[in-house]
Amino acid sequence: DVKVTQSSRYLVKRTGEKVFLECVQDMDHENMFWYRQDPGLGLRLIYFSYDVKMKEKGDIPEGYSVSREKKERFSLILESASTNQTSMYLCASGTSGTTGELFFGEGSRLTVL
């Protein structure tokens, strides 16, 4: 089975702290994504990557950065966490093509106090 693993299911951080959310996939997928999920807003794309060391901004990149040094790992970084970044963060990976699909991790729920 494809597995997308998000290292932390629940995190509590303080305003101003630097936060790392890690995502690892085990299926050699080229494409990886970070989404943020909020009630009533659905999923919104933060950043994505179609290759190692490549990154592109999604719809809501402000306050976030990413790193993809290895194909299987895609990290989301909050340089200085703020309370409005309290949310559920979902990582996804996949390979394009007619038989492709996105596989999602179980999510990381971040609370910023």
Added chain:
Amino acid sequence: AQSVTQPDIHITVSEGASLELRCNYSYGATPYLFWYVQSPGQGLQLLLKYFSGDTLVQGIKGFEAEFKRSQSSFNLRKPSVHWSDAAEYFCAVGPSTASKLTFGTGTRLQVTL
């Protein structure tokens, strides 16, 4: 810009009753369309996808969806709902299968016994 509208925030159906979840999309080219399901505490799982061919597509768990280009719709249906179908359902649109998808705000399904 691509967008997805799910007009129903919350739907309640009785077990055994039929279900239809609505999805309207806006997309400049031929869209790839998806339905995902999210059970409590879980990531998203792909139910079905459409990108060409027969406009009625079958998915997992007995779900199907019909693509209607003239109405820009991709509604999800199930003839007989089971209590285990209670979850949140997301419609999404994108340029290919494992690419940057735009999600709707979701419809939460409650099933009464």
